[in-house]
Amino acid sequence: RVLELTGCAASMVVSSRSYADFTPEATFDIKKVDLHRLEEGPPLTATLTREEGLKYYRTMQTIRRMELKADQLYKQKIIRGFCHLYDGQEACAVGIEGGITLSDHLITAYRAHGYTLTRGGTVREIMAELTGRRGGIAKGKGGSMHMYTKNFYGGNGIVGAQVPLGAGVALACKYLGNDQLCVSLYGDGAANQGQIFETYNMSSLWKLPIIFICENNQYGMGTSVERSSASTEYYKRGDYIPGLRVDGMDVLCVREATKFAADHCRSGKGPILMELQTYRYHGHSMSDPGVSYRTREEIQEVRSKSDPISMLKDRMLSNNMASIEELKEIDIAVRKEIEDAAQFATTDPEPPLDDLCSHIFATDQPFDVRGATPWTKLTSTS
């Protein structure tokens, strides 16, 4: 048998090693977090188990591949309309989910594909929604900006409008006494919207269990943070609300900070604000090349030095928590999943015409919807 083994490729020998050879758990140093109105912050180390590591790797890789596939489909005009891609920011979605549970609530703006996945959506449903088919997560009626799953309230187009909604959800959690909380996300551009400050006030006054998270990817569309905001310390903008500024490219940093914030909320102390410093590789949307307001060198630098997936991969490999082949296998499996999903998204039929008028109102009886001409009516059902 030894002779047979030595005759095979090196990879065969490696995969015959048992998984007991891998380190089951390792502790990593993570960046210190900047604090506002807090005596103590999240811990300076994070423990990662092998299972968690593989799970985060797979999820982040899935988001990355899914976004790149969406880019490809958009350029082929199979996806149309508006498409805001999340690649580069994967650590935020995955890290936040690592710090809360699926019974907690989350709401974000339009850069939502990553969150739809971490909150329980499948790649098939997400891609079919992008192409507007009936298998889509919103039955093809919403598109890129309007995806929803249980305890995930979207997917919202109007900048800043989702934050007061999050406070309402948090109020429901407090009222029902179910120890749940709501994570309300917004971007650095939205941080200047008036309704966010209204929400800070209400949630502080009533001590709502809400975690405000500002995903600061340095650019609000094409405007850099220095040019849009009088104060770029978004974690301090809550004024009387305690704040944390976190490295959003490190999934462990995000997870520990989210756990810390969740404990803060669940102990009844009221709202807390987290700023995640992150970066998006694509432009604002598919119609923005993303290089007229920043240099390609800058994008390259972030990609080579701070890429969230590479960071996790390096950590796991250098601590012998996984093998390269194992990660490659995950890559291949993810690629296949994305291909299948894209195939589904391209071939699934579009929603039926009746759906044009369905779900406008909640109604017991179907009612007529007046239409383009006086004699055309469609029937709305709910």
Add this chain to the structure above:
Amino acid sequence: MAAAARFLLRGAGSKASIANVNIGDQSLFGITLLRTSPNCSSQTKTQRRNAAHFTYYPDPVPTEYGPTTKMNLFQSVTSALDNTLASDPTAVIFGEDVAFGGVFRCTVGLRDKYGKDRVFNTPLCEQGIVGFGIGAAVAGATAIAEIQFADYIYPAFDQIVNEAAKYRYRSGNLFDCGNLTIRAPWGCVGHGSLYHSQSPEAFFAHCPGIKVVIPRGPVQCKGLLLSCIADQNPCIFFEPKILYRAAVEQVPTEAYTIPLSQAEVIQEGSDVTLVAWGTQIHVLREVANMAQEKLGVSCELIDLQTILPWDTETVCKSVAKTGRLLISHEAPITGGFAAEISSTVQEECFLNLEAPIARVCGYDTPFPHIFEPFYIPDKWKCFEAVKKLISY
């Protein structure tokens, strides 16, 4: 030959390869026509969806305003703003991303030419933008605010309706913000979905104190925009975004104004009056041609141009002549501006009407994502309506 084959096949399904093409024997005009293989349609599904629902009809070249040059809609906006900044030292332009030229390139080059204190970006805050604009206008500046998409104007709705519109009235003419003009891209664009396609003119038509104006092409756009800027009342100027590049005309380079609250009879006719504004004018132009060719019906086409205050006289005079009226707009039918026109016309021209007034508008649904081609009042729906008007 192969190059020509590839050229013609660009319209065919992606599965067609050059090898499947049957080279036809017959030549027409000296060019060999290539027949595509039977299982390729000459237009793929994707291409059908990409085609616009209208054909753009350019205005004739205006001769009374001086030399003209070729411009599309966004360039005519830039030209109007350029004229304004040059002649009016108090004029300022502000909004999200206007400094680099704007997301639709309406303000390209203006910051370089006139300075960063006159063309500047605001943060992402529509309510703040309009409030700030009102203040600047009251203090005497000619304030031109841009709202990035008409769909985003609602945070500023309170400022427009409660502050801007009522300023002169509630101060007994002591103060006013007549120097304020708000510009916003408007209307469906083929793939805009819920929040990049709306036509909110009806919401603002319900508000005395402001003016609402919508052009159909570059020549009208520049003239109407300059009129809005000059007008001593706060004005909202909606620009049909689907026409920004599609509409190309010869536009005068000097400043000129087209009067507000005057509807324009674009085409005279005797049987049916068609009323619309913005992109829908071009849809109705085609409908008028179809009606003439297929039904022998002569249509009079009116571009309302100013929604508020609207030119009741021109419309009623036309309906008194024809006896039949069709109004069309993309916004949902219930409470859309066609309802106001319809109501007024039946008051004024009741005995002249030969048939009930037809409104061909969007469905009473949010502007859909994938259903857009079914939602919009296209030429076929309008043509049907014309047929019914004639045969009532």
